[in-house]
Amino acid sequence: MSGHIHNTDDRRELQMARSMCWHCQSEMAGEYFCDRCVKVQPVSKDLDYFTCFGLPRRLALDPQTLETKFYELSRAFHPDFYQNKSDAEQTISLGNSAMLNTAYRTLRDPIQRAEYLLDLEAGSVKDIRTTPPADLFEEILELQDTLDEFRASDRASESASTLRTKLHADRATLEQRQRDMEAQLLQLFSRWDALQDRGEATEQARAERGRILKEMRDILSNRTYVKNIVNDLVATIA
């Protein structure tokens, strides 16, 4: 019925500096408010969330800094403060606030942040894995069998109780696996940030960039797969 369409164009560098104030038509130098007429400006659709928060495109992010900036921008954009303004300004305030809330929600969560960065850097539509990751193949097939058996069993029976114990153990294993993947992801975060900080344009740096993004994408899709399995498991034994 529907599907997201991702904008992969890389026009982000250009956007703000070239725009004009919607109200007084003067060239915009300020960030979100026109220097001349002080009217709020719509945040460009092409502006990425990192830029919106005035942050470099890095994955290690201090939650306190992010929150402080979020509160500051909320005070600048929130519709509560535009009640006495024109309809045009109220509409901009509403749109900017909604965008800001999405940006904050995305950046605050490390997983969503990484997915978003992948999307920006590699234009990837989220990889949806339908088969188990190679290193988990055997385990997951076995788990599926146990789950089927449990679903078909009489919940009060002894065999169901044995299966339940086994499923609890499986759950613990998978959750540990999820934590491992998150730790690996954090290592990739530091590798990415270090690479960006060096800012080299060498062939080697480009190759490293490609590797990091590839690894990140794999871990994220494996993690989602495992997470869905765990959710299913939890729902079944609940």
Next chain:
Amino acid sequence: MSRIVGIDLGTTNSLVAYMDHGTPRVIAARHERAMVPSVVALTDNGLIVGDPAKEHLTRNPERTVYSVKRFMGKSLADVQGELAYFPYTLTEKGGVIRIQLGEKSYSPPQISAMILKELKLRAEAFLGESITKAVITVPAYFNDSQRQATKDAGMIAGLEVLRIINEPTAASLAYGLQEKTQGTIAVYDLGGGTFDISILKLKNGIFEVLATNGDTHLGGDDFDQLIADLLLTEIRTQYGLDLSTYPEHMQAVRLEAERAKIRLSDELKTTASLDLPDGKGRFTRELTRDRLDGLCTALVERTLGPCRLAVKDSGLAPGDIDEVVLVGGSTRMPLVRQRVQALFGKQPHCELNPDEVVALGAAVQADILSGGTTDMLLLDVTPLSLGIETMGGVMSSLIRRNTTIPASAKEMFTTYVDGQTGVDIHILQGERELAKDNRSLARFRLKVPPLPAGVPRIEVTFLIDANGILNVTAKDMRTGETQSIEVKPSYGLSDQEVERMIEDSFKFAADDVSARKLIEARLDAGALIATTEKSLADGGHLIARGEVDVIRTALSALATAKDGNDPRAIRARMADIEQAAKGLTVAMLDDSLKQGLQGKKVSDVTQS
């Protein structure tokens, strides 16, 4: 900007509040309490609201509407289970409940509008100015239909509803203003008919809601019903009397149950007593707090699940909560306090009157909107996930619950068949997997130009505004044209219906004209007395002693008339004063001219 009032439109009681130089205050009518019972009665002299209407509950139950909030944004099927408890007749038209009162039937927003109008009149009488703008509170867990119905009620009452705000968040504003608290707080709000829990983070004037949960069908009314059921059963066994065939007595039982419950918050035992019909005398029964607790435990327990879920959704544990705030009359019950304290391991706050704190917070929010308070900002969330129905009747979530509002989501739609000219979209709200298990909000048909399958690209934006109300817009990505969408609400009034109800409300207004004339005359009289007294004080020495006495006599005559009930008499005495004070006015004007000239050089005067 004209003044904005804050209104708590409650299930059992409603209040209006305003901001008085940085302090929110509730408004009481002359010699009355601030709470207006949310009751509307149709009498031989027309519709009445509040305390006088409440008296009709036992006299005229079929024509007295209470707890109408339970029906806001609902269909008849939604409330089937409790219809038997209500003495008035409910029907349905176009997915909206209608309440029969005499010859006419009214939608819940119309009944609510009558309560709002009463509050509006009170505020106008008290503040001496016309009130046209308001912030109205709703339970945090209200869905889109219920919020929209509340907004409609405001419009029908002649109020521009600048903001719908959640009751627990409003309460936190009132507390935050008082204490300048920082940290994580849990607001537990158990009112007459609804329950909410909200977890907030307070930091440097920002009130960020982290999560909210609740039950829009659980409150003090339900406790009353349990006690009433107990009394009814005992009356049946002892006297062989089935009171359900006596609507007046059913209401008397309900009211006595409520009073007994309230007394048991302070006492360990009390006596409920009732007159029985058919000369069967009087029924009395002792009730202990233990018995009440036993009856209510299951209901109180039902509030704890949503509390745990909200804490979990905030990414916290109950021990991480710094402060717990109690809101709503039902939190006066010791059992409720115990259970909440046990859950969070903290002594809950209840310094502010739990009946008034929501209205006070609404007044604070009104002040923020009018630009008075600038250091506080509320960032609230949407309580329920919003989505659309996709293939196979599954709900695809677009905006998750507990997302900070305003929130928006975009979806791209296309066609599957060549030449297809429309795509049907069904909007849902709720947490369940299947569309049919969630609340249907609205349906609309997206217009698509006839093109080969897959070619059209229509982007639909779902935007939840700061009121928690959904707005939908669509844009054809090929032409860049925006499309207006006619959304048909599943359980709400159409725009045309609201328009008609606004017109109707002017007709009811004619009934209120005399009451209104009296209020206005009293207001004007009060103002005239004040200015005349000030003139006398400032300029009394400029006129003859005898003239002063004439004015004083006229003043006391007006004061007497003002306490009476005849607006024409008040106007007549006002005219007397204006006549009597003419000399004084002229003398003061002359004097001020003289004073003005004295301070200036001749050249200043002649040049200008």
